[in-house]
Amino acid sequence: MLSVLIIAGSDSSAGAGIQADLKTCAALDVYAMTAITALTAQNTMGVTAIHEVPADFVAAQIDTVVTDIRPDAVKTGMLANAAIIDVVAAKITEHALPHVVVDPVMVAKSGDRLLLEDAVRALRELLFPLADVFTPNIPEAEDLLGHPVRTDEEVREAARELQSLGPRNVVMKGGHREGDAAIDILFDGRDFHDFSTPRIRTTSRHGTGCTFASAIAAFLARQETVPEAVKHAKEYLTEALRRAEPIGHGHGPVHHFWDLYPD
Numbered sequence: 498m499l500s501v502l503i504i505a506g507s508d509s510s511a512g513a514g515i516q517a518d519l520k521t522c523a524a525l526d527v528y529a530m531t532a533i534t535a536l537t538a539q540n541t542m543g544v545t546a547i548h549e550v551p552a553d554f555v556a557a558q559i560d561t562v563v564t565d566i567r568p569d570a571v572k573t574g575m576l577a578n579a580a581i582i583d584v585v586a587a588k589i590t591e592h593a594l595p596h597v598v599v600d601p602v603m604v605a606k607s608g609d610r611l612l613l614e615d616a617v618r619a620l621r622e623l624l625f626p627l628a629d630v631f632t633p634n635i636p637e638a639e640d641l642l643g644h645p646v647r648t649d650e651e652v653r654e655a656a657r658e659l660q661s662l663g664p665r666n667v668v669m670k671g672g673h674r675e676g677d678a679a680i681d682i683l684f685d686g687r688d689f690h691d692f693s694t695p696r697i698r699t700t701s702r703h704g705t706g707c708t709f710a711s712a713i714a715a716f717l718a719r720q721e722t723v724p725e726a727v728k729h730a731k732e733y734l735t736e737a738l739r740r741a742e743p744i745g746h747g748h749g750p751v752h753h754f755w756d757l758y759p760d
């Protein structure tokens with residue numbers, strides 16, 4: 498069975514993080530293993546506490562998993578601090594792990610900051626060069642580049658700038674932009690690929706970034722090309738948003754297992 502290694506934080510409300518990643522991979526018929534970087538106390542309204550896992554224990558989780566089950570792809574999410582980013586980059590290199598999808602996870606949907614500046618620097622310097630696919634949203638791109646990203650041309654220029662820092666492919670997610678269409682833009686270092694779906698108007702958006710990145714990793718594990726993986730991940734997420742049920746009092750989760758239930 499094909500497998501994906503997820504390196505990310507735990508969400509106690511199960512809408513984002515490791516829990517969303519596991520549900521996504523299961524829905525797409527790919528086996529997911531995990532290395533947990535942080536435990537968060539959070540719900541649909543926000544994050545109330547974060548307990549960071551020691552970096553050496555993150556390394557031990559990765560070593561233990563990959564020496565037994567060789568992953569076909571890797572997805573990183575919340576990495577919590579610079580020390581964890583350092584060991585994750587080292588282990589990806591040591592084990593020559595394939596198809597690395599990096600979701601920066603710098604700010605939670607509620608606005609809570611999840612990555613401090615020294616960790617952002619480590620992400621840029623250590624993990625960018627290892628990323629086969631990098632999936633920032635617009636606020637994350639603005640934070641990383643230090644300037645606004647508003648217009649269509651600015652989005653494309655931001656993709657070029659980020660790709661020049663090391664990632665082989667950059668997907669600029671369009672969820673934070675306005676308009677009736679949600680347009681994600683993939684830049685592969687040479688060409689742009691636009692992926693457009695109808696924008697789903699819903700408050701159930703918790704974990705969309707985690708779900709999208711994990712879906713890309715799952716499709717890459719199935720040996721799809723990057724454009725194919727992004728296209729199919731976007732289609733999966735769009736339906737998960739459309740079929741989401743209201744849960745909680747804030748930003749509820751998407752419906753990861755929509756394919757198992759009649760519409």
